[in-house]
Amino acid sequence: MAKFNAKLPKLTHEEFRAMAIVVLISALAYSKAGTRALGAVALRAVGTSQVHASVVGAGFDIATYLEARKVIVEKALDESLPVMHENAREITESMRYSLMAGGKRIRPALCLAAAELFGGQAAIAAAMPTAVALEMIHTMSLIHDDLPAMDNDDLRRGKPTNHVLYGEPLAILAGDALLSTSFEHVAAHTKGVPAERVVDVLRRLGTCVGAVGLAGGQAMDIKCEADPNVSLDDLTWIHTHKTAALLQASVACGAILGGASAADVRALETYALKIGLAFQVADDILDVTATSEELGKTAGKDLTMDKTTYPKLLGLEKSKQARARAAALRPSARRRGPRRACLLYTSDAADEED
16 A cells, blocks of 8 residues: 655644544444454554554544543533423433434544544534534434334334334434434534535535435335345445445535535545445444344344345355455545645545456
């Protein structure tokens, strides 16, 4: 793998550190899927392990960093959903139940890290409403995914799913309300950012959850259940939109709020899309290799629902190879700017056909 060591010194220490954090948070997301190798891949993406140490400091620990970000995100999430009216108490409690049910908060963390990369510590406050909105959208998708009409699951993050506690009608409405509240929260609480950048963020949030985003990916996923003629291209489309689009928006929106250029945003979108696809491959593998206790949700659900997954189409071993290829980030030769040199990594898997 080519390295950008000659370019790296042009970055400031803070830019180095923030860039490394963006990469390493993505690596940590894979730890849920047992993908230990990605940590080494992330270090190679930065340049070398020696460069990594100089970037984040000898005492830097990604788990500690992420936990610190999780604390401030959790506080912001908690404050984002007060009971606004007594008649809305039950639906608000349903919304809060799923929003505050735990998780690593990877999407908000990626948003904040990308904002910090371009705008420094000051950009974190500006990006926090969007970080909250991303988690609201993600939570909506989980509530709806678990419904009897969809994946029909009773367990999420080791707890009863929303419809089990509150009933199916209220769970549907809670998901709807979380989605609408996400846009309201960005519009009402984003401060100190040019209006055109806030509008761009709102547009991207709308796209990533719409017909050519999360909802479209879910619709295609349902359509392809028990279909023997589904292709790998179909599966890639499903995961690109159902899973990767929101991760892509997380990184891109954070960068926009931090003041990134259009070229830098495009670079991060490419990077985040490949991370999102690799994450979903790993998630498919986990569904057939992990227990319900390890997953915090019902294991083997994809098999039960006859869903289209990488293990189903490729087999388990080839799925692991696909995951490794998707995680094998390589530098792009198209742009060599001092910041972009560390960000422009695309997957070799995107250029290969089996």
